[in-house]
Amino acid sequence: MSAAMTPAPAVGATQKSTLHTPLCDLLGCRYPIVQTAMGWVAGAELVAATCNAGAFGFLAGATIAADKIEAEILRVKQLTGDKPFGINFHMFQPNAQQLLDLAVKYRVRAVSYGRGPDKKTIARLRQADIVCMPTVGALKHAQKAIEMGANAITIQGGEGGGHTGSVPTTVLLPQVVDAVDVPVIAAGGFYDGRGLLAALAFGAQGVAMGTRFLMTTDSGVPENTLQRYLKVKDADKIRISHLVDGMPQRMIANEYLDALEKSSPLRRVWIALQCARQWKSQTGMTTGHALKILMQALREDASSVAQTVMAANAPMLLQKSMVDGKPEQGVMSSGQVAALIDQLQSCQQVVEGIVAEANYRRAVINGYGDIHI
Numbered sequence: 001m002s003a004a005m006t007p008a009p010a011v012g013a014t015q016k017s018t019l020h021t022p023l024c025d026l027l028g029c030r031y032p033i034v035q036t037a038m039g040w041v042a043g044a045e046l047v048a049a050t051c052n053a054g055a056f057g058f059l060a061g062a063t064i065a066a067d068k069i070e071a072e073i074l075r076v077k078q079l080t081g082d083k084p085f086g087i088n089f090h091m092f093q094p095n096a097q098q099l100l101d102l103a104v105k106y107r108v109r110a111v112s113y114g115r116g117p118d119k120k121t122i123a124r125l126r127q128a129d130i131v132c133m134p135t136v137g138a139l140k141h142a143q144k145a146i147e148m149g150a151n152a153i154t155i156q157g158g159e160g161g162g163h164t165g166s167v168p169t170t171v172l173l174p175q176v177v178d179a180v181d182v183p184v185i186a187a188g189g190f191y192d193g194r195g196l197l198a199a200l201a202f203g204a205q206g207v208a209m210g211t212r213f214l215m216t217t218d219s220g221v222p223e224n225t226l227q228r229y230l231k232v233k234d235a236d237k238i239r240i241s242h243l244v245d246g247m248p249q250r251m252i253a254n255e256y257l258d259a260l261e262k263s264s265p266l267r268r269v270w271i272a273l274q275c276a277r278q279w280k281s282q283t284g285m286t287t288g289h290a291l292k293i294l295m296q297a298l299r300e301d302a303s304s305v306a307q308t309v310m311a312a313n314a315p316m317l318l319q320k321s322m323v324d325g326k327p328e329q330g331v332m333s334s335g336q337v338a339a340l341i342d343q344l345q346s347c348q349q350v351v352e353g354i355v356a357e358a359n360y361r362r363a364v365i366n367g368y369g370d371i372h373i
């Protein structure tokens, strides 16, 4: 039997090394594995299960109601016996400031974000010893984020779930690793030990995964929706659309996306206004705050106004799938790896399986005789 055909080892069978990298010291976790923030999915339970398994989890702060954030933070602390974890936020969310104050108050280990906060805010977080670890999809965004103060960078290749760029992980990762001098974490398309080992070989200090953690028994995603993820076997069916909120977003094609693609521009405006109204009432956003965001978009870039109006679409349509259990009526954000995952496991099984498989692959490669990793 060739090495490539050797069956995957049983969990724990070849688990010799924890694959410790400097990232583990920076984040305070056992393994160089990160669970990314996912709206409505990465709540206290998933984050705690991730951290208890030895990886590092991010709470999806942007979809947690303002009055529940503090309770979620305390719940993670309680469920993990105070293990380090992180929070994700978006500057445009109405409770961004409150979330940042809580991050400082509770000394969370790290924050992740996309379009970032200003230098002053990042400096405040860094002073509180919080790792600032944005996710980027292009080299220039990585460089800009570091100039603003970030001290670790997650790159997300185009195969990743949710909002994503067009450059694949295998191109973006070496490009960023070669250009920056902060730890780089690889995201987009990871789900197993081979991927972790490959990412380390590329020069990353760890991997970050969304879809793999969504597809666990700890994610709390309704069974109906999880079954739709398990059913996808063709990575081509997990595709990018700009129609949800004007930005490229990878998701599992479904009835809703089909209908959206067939609907008129006027109908899409109607959907956006409905979502914005719902988002405004769920988050307690005042009309004044909504107008302020619109004015800012207008000042920064007039062409982004339509995008700003549609910004509420993604969280509202994701909620249908991830909370209401009605995947046919909403968006199923997903990385292409969903097509390769055929069973739900616990976070513990996922993390231990990845580490065991990475060790096993390393042993196989070392067995070639001439290569030692």
Ligand SMILES: Cc1cc2nc3c(=O)[nH]c(=O)nc-3n(C[C@H](O)[C@H](O)[C@H](O)COP(=O)(O)O)c2cc1C
Binding pocket: 036, 037, 038, 039, 041, 060, 062, 088, 113, 114, 135, 156, 159, 160, 161, 162, 163, 187, 188, 189, 190, 208, 209, 210, 211, 212, 214, 332, 333, 334, 335, 336, 337
């Ligand atoms: C259901 C879902 C929701 C997501 N929500 C967010 C979010 O709220 N904030 C964010 O920064 N990224 C979000 N993402 C992107 C992930 O954090 C992560 O970067 C991506 O899933 C990595 O690619 P992978 O799915 O191939 O592992 C989401 C992804 C998925 C699948």
